[in-house]
Amino acid sequence: MKLLFKGAQIIDPANGVNMVGDLLVENGKIKAVDKEINLDKAEIIDLTGKILCPGFIDMHVHLREPGFEYKEDITTGSRAAAAGGFTTICCMPNTSPVIDNGAVASFVRDRGKRTGLVNVLPIGSITKKQAGNELSPVAEMVTAGCIAISDDGKPVMRGDIMRNALEYAKMFDLPVLAHCEDLNLSRDGQMHEGYYSTIYGLKGIPAAAEEVMVARDIILAGLTGGRLHICHVSTSGTLELIRQARQEGIRVTCEVTPHHLILTDQAVGSYDADTKVNPPLRSLEHVQALREALQEGLIDAIATDHAPHQFEEKDCEYNLAMSGISGLETAVALIMDCLVIPGYLDIEQMVKAFTCGPAAILGLKQGRLDIGAPADITVIDPEIVKSVDPAQFNSKGKNTPFKGMNLKGWPCLTMVGGRIVARDGQIMG
Template sequence: MKLLIRGGRVIDPANEIDAIMDVLVADGKIEAIAPNIQAEGAINIDAAGKWVCPGFIDMHVHLREPGFEYKEDIASGTRAAAAGGFTTVCCMPNTDPVIDNAAVASFVRERAQKSGVVNVLPIGSITKKQAGRELSEMAELVEAGCVAVSDDGLPVADSAIMRNALQYADMFGLPVLSHCEDLNLARDGQMHEGYYSIIYGLKGIPAAAEEIMVARDIILAQTTGAQVHICHVSTAGSIDMIRDAQERGVQVSCEVTPHHLILTDEIVGSYDADTKVNPPLRPLEDVVALREGLLDGTIDCIATDHAPHHLESKDCEYNLAAFGISGLETAVALIMDKLVHPQILDAETMVSLFTIGPADILGINKGSLDVGTDADITIVDPELVREVNPREFYSKGKNTPFKGMVLKGWPWMTIVSGRVVYKEGKIITE
């Protein structure tokens, strides 16, 4: 089957393309990119006024399966991803059982092939059962298809274990994705520690809880020469340390979530548990620093940290509620509306943060429209205006602080290996 995507603004930062062109897809691969392609028998897709981009990648997603299918499963999570414009997602290992061995990693891949609609790449755990005491068998995880290791949701508190993890992972070229949190400082916290936590009467989580661990992991990366990736960075202090380390040649990268780029801790005053996230929403000065980190290249990619929850764990008192935001279906629209349209972020940079940024960190052959590669394509309509309505989410998780917000610039079509899986608000499974 051939698809001819006609007349769109092709934005492919990996190949420095930003022009009105056609894209021809044949047998699931990119066959040609050029103006005015003629292809007899191809299905024509009119992309005039749209952005035609390499398939977007989300390297930080919680699909919950196995073990927590009441929150999300691979079928629902990958449909949410497709609706959000993502063609590839990486699923974190804090499942039950934990993805700490080949059997569980293989289960995830096989389930994704059967019931998923986008590419799913598993991330293995750094330590067995995420207990922080004994390293997982990383060679086994690599053979089973894991593209990185992380104990996300929990920090690796023991510095000796983390050092060994970096050295061991480096043997396989695996990035180590670090959840930077000092639990002794953060324990029982509900929101950022500062002015608003005092006003709202909620126990705070200090910025230092993140920054202490960021500093440690930078030192360990420098000591070992291995690659460390800082998950969901949220403070100005973390950005400053990462920027300095990168300038010194330390192999450290980082990601930021849309909610940390847009919301501040002031919004917690609504006591809407959908604003409860870990790391917590921070003050305006941190949001400004994160945006500066995007612009100067300190931050390598945008990732959702998609954390779907069932209603009961959010519809309760704030201090009892679970942490997390269901982010797959709103991420692109939020960045378009809040950063691209106000001209804070240009189109090419925005696309690179969802494509070559995560692809380079993970070392995967994705994130570009190279001829001969898998035809994973995200088409964005920059003028499409829609309201965020959680009832219409494909994800089981309806927990979003953005509900009711009207946003401009949404994914219009998602194509995975040459097959249209999402178009104009509808998942296409046939």
């Protein structure tokens, strides 16, 4: 089967491509990319005015399966990813049981292959049961398909354990994805510590709660030579620590979420628990620093930290609510509408942060339009305007602070392995 995409703006940062042209898919693989391709026998899809990119990668999602299928499962999470323009998603290990051994990792990987519309890759836990006291069997998890290790959702408080994790992971050239939070500084906090936490009467979480752990982990990465990745950066101080570390040759990368790029702590004034996230929404100066760091390339990837919750877990008092946003289906439109279209972020930088940026961190072959590679493709229509309606989400999680927002620039086609899995927001097949 031959499928010819015509007239798209093709953006492939990994190969230095930004042109109006055509792309040919044959037998599930990319056959050709050129300014003009003409064939007599091919199904043609006109993409004039649209943006064609390598399939987007979300390196930080919570699919909840096994154990918390009432919040999300691999099937619904995959559907949400496809509708949101993602072709590869990497799922965090805070399941029940935890992804801390080869058996659970294999279950997630196999379940993704059987039921998922997109590529589902497991991330193993750093410590057994995410308890922070004993390393998980890394070699066993790597053999089962894990592409990184993380105790995301729980910081590794013991420095000796984090040092050992970096040293052990280095043997496999595996990144350690760190949730940087000093629980002694953040305990019982509900939002960013500052002016608005005082006004709203909620206990604050200081920026230092993130930064002191980032500093510790960077020092340990320098000591061990391991690969450190900082999850969901949220403060200007964290960015400066990363900048300095890179100047010293320490192997450190980082990601940012759409909600930390767009919302400030002022949004918590609605007391809508959908604004409760960890790390918390920060003040305007931190948001501005994150935007500038993304544009300059200091931040390597945009990741959703997709965290679906049951309705009752959010429909309660702010201090009792679970943290997290259901983000797979809105991430691309949020970045397009709030950052790219207004001119805060170049479209090439956005595509890089969703494709070859995370691919390089995780050692993936995806994230580029190479000839002969599986046809994983994301197409964006920069003119589509839609309102965020959680009731229409494919995800079981309807928890989003962006509900009701009109956004411009949505994914309109998602292809995985040469098969169109979503079109105009609708799942195909």
